[in-house]
Amino acid sequence: MKKKKILITICIAAGVIALGSFAAYRFFRDTRKVSVIENKNSVLLDMYTDKSRYAPSDTVNFKIKLSDKSKDYVNKKVCVYFRHLNKTVGRKEIRIPSSKEISFTWKAPKDDFTGYLVESYLIDNTSVKDYIATAVDVSSDYSRYPRYGYLTDFDKRSSADNKKIIDDLTKYHINCIQFYDWQYKHDKPLAGTVDKPDESWPDIANRTNYGATVKDFIKYCHENNMMAANYNLMFGAFYGYEKNGVKQDWALYKDAEKTEQDFHPLPNTWASSQLFIFNPANEEWQKYIFKREKEAMQVYPFDIWHVDSLGDRGYLYDNKGESVDLSAGYDGFLNNAKKALNKRIVFNPVNGYGESNTAAKSDLDFLYKEIWPTKYATFDSIKNCIDLLRGFSPKYKAVVLAAYMNYNFKEGHFNDNAVKLTDAAMFSNGASHIEIGDKVNMLCNEYFPNKDLVMSDKLKKDMRSYYDFLTAYENILLDKNEEVDKEEAVRVENYKTSDTAEADSIWASARKNDKYEMINLINLLGVESTNWRDDDGECKKPKEAVKMKVKYYTDTDVKKVNLASPDIDNGKSTELSFKKGSDSKGKYIEISVPKLEYWDVLYFEK
Template sequence: MTHQHVDGHETVELLPARTVYRPGEHVLVEIRGLTGPGELTVRHFGDVVATLPVAPGDAPADLGPLPAGGFGVELTGAGGNTARTAVQVAEDPRGALRYGFVVDYRPGRDLAAVADNLRRLHLTGVQFYDWAYRHADLVGGGETYDDALGQPVALSTVRALVDLCHQVGSDALGYAAVYAVGPKEWPEWEHDALLTPTGAPYGLGDFLFLVDPATDDWLEHFTGDLAASVDRVGFDGFHLDQYGYPKRAHRPGGEPVDVAGSFTTMIGRVRAALPGARLVFNNVNDFPTWATAHAPQDAVYIEVWEPSTGLEHLAQVATRARAEGAGKPVVVAAYQHVYDSAPAAASDLATALTMATLHSHGATQLLCGEADRILVDPYYVRNHTVEPSTAALLRRWYDFLVEHAELLTAPGIADVTGSYAGGYNDDLDVRYADTAVGHPVAPGRVWRRVTQAGDRLVVHLINLAGQEDTLWDAPRNAPADPGPGTLRIRRTGAGLPRVRVADPDRQHHLTDVAVAEDGDWAHAVLPAPHVWQMVVIDPYPEQP
């Protein structure tokens, strides 16, 4: 990833020591490449809360303990330009899940760049994809082996990656398929098979066969295998995977199986066996989020496929998941296949619109991992090495997500669009001279959504001007410029509301805009949005 220019002579990078901090911990930020004096500025919601002079050769800058929240950290050098990062301080670090992945467990591989990427993108959980010996025998391969698809694995490397996660404050989650058995182990488990109406076992080609994940003998084996993995490797928890089918089946004795119920039973048994583990279950295409979101796991994770092809579908998935999860973090696995077929510029815009949709609806995206990779395929080994433009985009947007976590992903944020916007309400809206504004999403206009976070109102403006459709995994046109917007908000007293704007591409931290009185309303002129603009309103008036 490219370092950020601070002046004509320096390339500087800021890296937090940890992906998330607890209250009371000293927040440390490493400064790389500094060759002259500079100053760090720490902001919360755009307001300066601390400054710190720095010089070349200093140890990591110590920002001291910070209260719970998201903070932007900016370095200003002699030339007046900046380098940036963000930090989050959380009472419960597992209350946020910015999810990443690793796939390479070759003996002796270099891990330093992986650690940097976890810190750079603030990834609090890491999925160890296909680390195990076999799906139904996780640790039976000894210290070195080839996985089920022939990839080399050294448990020494797996352990080193787990240790690396712990050093930077991330949880290491081992991948485990909850009901998959390979051909070699199948004779031992075919009595628990999930069968088609014609009596064949459900499976993944002839590579894997599926068992009922709620049978007692399978669960005794499965939970024992997970516990052995913790002992052998040191995982903090597990990514519990399924394939999205079948929804209903029968067993060899003819017993019907409601697989959604089997999944919830399985999650409960895994929790009982591993009470301190971080558990993330994969709801493939939302199946069965309505059941498993209430199970004793630590996130609501959904892998989306057709028919969830539009940005509006991502919004619906995230909204339902937040409602069902009742405070659990929501992660959507939306693989950006577009990079396999389109130039980086058009693909980066697709990713930006995907992130804008998910982040503005309180969810995060499983996308980034290793040192410089993103996911373009459900087989994570088949990933994509990012170009510099993509690396820069991801850094900006993940910093923005962390700095504004209290306004984006915190529990309790409510969608109030239907209560505030529109002619009947006439409480709050945004207009552009020649570009329509609306909700729900539609191509060619600015998608407006209003949320309430505590006492604040947050207006999300996602720019679809210039787009011909709303597909999230397709090349995107360059955004058209809607020009400045006009915000109109009903006043709540004698004074004026405070209005601030931020944009992950153009205005990284919240910045005040002028507000004018107009009778019972107030007006503010907003900068033109690029891809996603966030407008934060403190509606209670300042004293005249």
């Protein structure tokens, strides 16, 4: 009898163990169904990679930072899932160590130009105790999905401090850095000579830049698979430019009589209170400035020349008194620069001036544009701006927009709501935003070193999620796609819906490519103004929409619908229920969407 009881006990125990193992197995397969995790980031504090992008088959190095609470979970499982959109492409199981950091690796798949979300779950028995995620971009070239950042501070500091600045930007997957105002003078960017460069020099604002810092930043950019972009104006020179070999014969004038050379005004306290303007189509000016740029890049190994302009300058005249179409010379200048320097080229046609010419004829890595409310004031105009710029190019190219938030707000923190809605407007329409740089700060002004505003700690964390999302879902957000050409293709039951980003509505749009269709839902409910810049930092948080019924008219035979959002669980994909139907407008699917905070993406395979 005693032996029988022991046998029964053993059988029960074995059954419990088997049941637990089966439950763990089921969990391992079904983590996408886990939507609520208590005490999120209480143990798993941070997760990031060592580089901003990886070549196919590269080894990806991950770190997970742990809190003091990790001591209660030593040797517990962390289950890691590698996902491409809604598909699991790899799994790994690791254990919580006694130290406060986990390191592990993953061999990237062979597929080029592919984004992944990497999800980590802390498991205690069969329950989820914590969750964290990051993204991986597997791309052999940065220009397919440029995530552009910036540096403005080239002061003297330790090499370790310079490395930390680059490593912190790497956590946002920034894969290209603009070195803003790193140079000595616009017409003589290299201080000193190639053989004997100066150790330090004053920049245009009389800030001191250090050559060792510039070299450090370039080195650490390259170590982290970031491109380094040398910033300079296409056609500017300091006062006294003749001393450097610049000739007035190359200048542009405001009148045919040549009584006043065109210039861009600057503060009187700067190294030059005027930037004098020269004709970019003039071959002698081109030879001169290309030589100067080549000298600078012999000493500082930049990958790119980021060429700036100043927008529409009005009526201009050359040294012969003949009228000059300034933008007509842009494409020739840019193509000649690429040949002369053997470097990649990025160009800023300010507010679109010259974009039709340069996008169509210039050999640019991607399409860049600084936008201003005089032409592009609203969320909907951002979409139109992206479509217009990309439409000028004979080849599909990535788009990066420079757009400065909370422009008139001179002290304090950025408005989180405006920042997230503006990024959603750009990312959902296939563009990225140059905004994050330096010591994880954000642009609020066209003079990049301006630091009137700073990001709150919350916004820094939220931007991590947004950049993880942009990277993980690059194939549906940034690959070539087109707007679904159907009036009112998307409607949200019981909520005002708009396809033109009207105030107090859900901005709903649908896009498609060869593989996927997707619906973007951007929340403008309770948002009174649709001006993206939110000059005075007054944008209110949108009213959260819940239990939505989203109707999408499509002839596609939809099998599954997935929801992903940078506002929910670090962007993890979740399968949603839907039903099919038809009415007088045609076939549709009706999708049950649990909530909308700022931006949701619904996607499905065709």
